[in-house]
Amino acid sequence: MPIMTAEQIDALMREVFPAMPEDFYRIEAVADHYVRVRMPYREDYLRPGGTLSGPSLMTLTDTVMYYAVLAMIGPQPLAVTTNLNINFMRRPEPADVIAECRLLKLGARLAVGEVSMYSEGKQDMVAHATCTYSIPPPDKR
Amino acid sequence: MPIMTAEQIDALMREVFPAMPEDFYRIEAVADHYVRVRMPYREDYLRPGGTLSGPSLMTLTDTVMYYAVLAMIGPQPLAVTTNLNINFMRRPEPADVIAECRLLKLGARLAVGEVSMYSEGKQDMVAHATCTYSIPPPDKR
Amino acid sequence: MPIMTAEQIDALMREVFPAMPEDFYRIEAVADHYVRVRMPYREDYLRPGGTLSGPSLMTLTDTVMYYAVLAMIGPQPLAVTTNLNINFMRRPEPADVIAECRLLKLGARLAVGEVSMYSEGKQDMVAHATCTYSIPPPDKR
Amino acid sequence: MPIMTAEQIDALMREVFPAMPEDFYRIEAVADHYVRVRMPYREDYLRPGGTLSGPSLMTLTDTVMYYAVLAMIGPQPLAVTTNLNINFMRRPEPADVIAECRLLKLGARLAVGEVSMYSEGKQDMVAHATCTYSIPPPDKR
Numbered sequence: 001m002p003i004m005t006a007e008q009i010d011a012l013m014r015e016v017f018p019a020m021p022e023d024f025y026r027i028e029a030v031a032d033h034y035v036r037v038r039m040p041y042r043e044d045y046l047r048p049g050g051t052l053s054g055p056s057l058m059t060l061t062d063t064v065m066y067y068a069v070l071a072m073i074g075p076q077p078l079a080v081t082t083n084l085n086i087n088f089m090r091r092p093e094p095a096d097v098i099a100e101c102r103l104l105k106l107g108a109r110l111a112v113g114e115v116s117m118y119s120e121g122k123q124d125m126v127a128h129a130t131c132t133y134s135i136p137p138p139d140k141r
Numbered sequence: 142m143p144i145m146t147a148e149q150i151d152a153l154m155r156e157v158f159p160a161m162p163e164d165f166y167r168i169e170a171v172a173d174h175y176v177r178v179r180m181p182y183r184e185d186y187l188r189p190g191g192t193l194s195g196p197s198l199m200t201l202t203d204t205v206m207y208y209a210v211l212a213m214i215g216p217q218p219l220a221v222t223t224n225l226n227i228n229f230m231r232r233p234e235p236a237d238v239i240a241e242c243r244l245l246k247l248g249a250r251l252a253v254g255e256v257s258m259y260s261e262g263k264q265d266m267v268a269h270a271t272c273t274y275s276i277p278p279p280d281k282r
Numbered sequence: 283m284p285i286m287t288a289e290q291i292d293a294l295m296r297e298v299f300p301a302m303p304e305d306f307y308r309i310e311a312v313a314d315h316y317v318r319v320r321m322p323y324r325e326d327y328l329r330p331g332g333t334l335s336g337p338s339l340m341t342l343t344d345t346v347m348y349y350a351v352l353a354m355i356g357p358q359p360l361a362v363t364t365n366l367n368i369n370f371m372r373r374p375e376p377a378d379v380i381a382e383c384r385l386l387k388l389g390a391r392l393a394v395g396e397v398s399m400y401s402e403g404k405q406d407m408v409a410h411a412t413c414t415y416s417i418p419p420p421d422k423r
Numbered sequence: 424m425p426i427m428t429a430e431q432i433d434a435l436m437r438e439v440f441p442a443m444p445e446d447f448y449r450i451e452a453v454a455d456h457y458v459r460v461r462m463p464y465r466e467d468y469l470r471p472g473g474t475l476s477g478p479s480l481m482t483l484t485d486t487v488m489y490y491a492v493l494a495m496i497g498p499q500p501l502a503v504t505t506n507l508n509i510n511f512m513r514r515p516e517p518a519d520v521i522a523e524c525r526l527l528k529l530g531a532r533l534a535v536g537e538v539s540m541y542s543e544g545k546q547d548m549v550a551h552a553t554c555t556y557s558i559p560p561p562d563k564r
Contacts, residue, residue: 048218077189330500359471
């Protein structure tokens, strides 16, 4: 079960990323091997065609996976991404995006998760990603 | 051979992404199926551990691939990423990053490329990515 | 909803892959955007360490995705893989493997799916993959 | 520099995979962080459309990466794939395939490489892959 709450993760992020905007991602749920985050729509996420940019969804993917790992292992901000693979399936409209991360493996050294992203209120997935994090060994934390 | 110059790509980007900072990426070379970009170091790319964040390199990957496609096919800003896979191999120090994109396939509908990233002045790759773009058909441009 | 049954997919496979062994994969379920396949254990899947080889699971991934696409679009054997990404999470013991494919997108030209693999009777996923297929346009079938 | 020769790798493979056919892959070159392998054409690699199957190229990818790792670290057959990502770019004709693996990172615990595949005598790449191997720690070899 998770050992950090949404509030604790959020406070840790604001401490280690002091430049993070106030109205950034909102953690909506934390459960066993699971985190759900809302990315409130911002005009600077737009790209030509009036859809949200790829990098805005990649950043969301990487962040929700980071939250899901921290929720389970506690405040280890030195966990780092080693691989991320993302498929963009539908053009996300200018709206909030909901990202759900489910951890598929949480080992001593590696965590693997998948992230599903939806435009608010829509059923079809806009993007899907898998992500691997390397967890620092106890003596390097 | 490329049909857009570095200056033309840069001007197109500033037109379609008006919020892009003045001191953003610099296109250092454009050649056949190849673009090289410099990402000048900015403090807001940092993450815990004093290295550059994953999303800063993902955004660089996606952008240099976009530039490489535009260089070859001309100003088609509606080209979109369909898949991106990135491996992070070494922790990038706080310094400029050089990204080289080589197109492996440039079809009528899909382009596939690989992107190699280096910290300035270093030989070891910090990250490597492959990326697929969907090119809009003529009637949807 | 699917327009091919397990029996029809199996018969098509035996027609287009005449060398397929009699005791090869078994299609256990076909449903909306979903196929489940059993890979009966064979000694020649083993690799050093006494676990199933990576290529045996990659072949399973690619095949169950193929079945899921055919189930939905009908007998179009010229559909081809364009991207496959697989994460190996636990060493699969020498036993049957169950693979579940869920289609995340089924467009006119591209299908994207995810495949989860389990050792028979175990709950933890041994491998997870995402896969993209290109669907031939009507005039190239 | 490599510490195993092509002959030594081949002999190790025949020892740990006794069922490997006599006329299987041929190691054509072993150099620093680099291995080149030829996959002689076999009719059972064919798929509908008269091209080589995806799984035949995935197996080649995984194997040439395995050889490249073994060449550098010595006979450690328990090294295992953790991630493989492959893009299929052109339909490979019924002919030998040449696969070149270049290691991008060779750490104590993880190796990352890229594999480029060509039909014999052709210049355009038919497929490109990246692959990560986990290297067993000294006490688990």
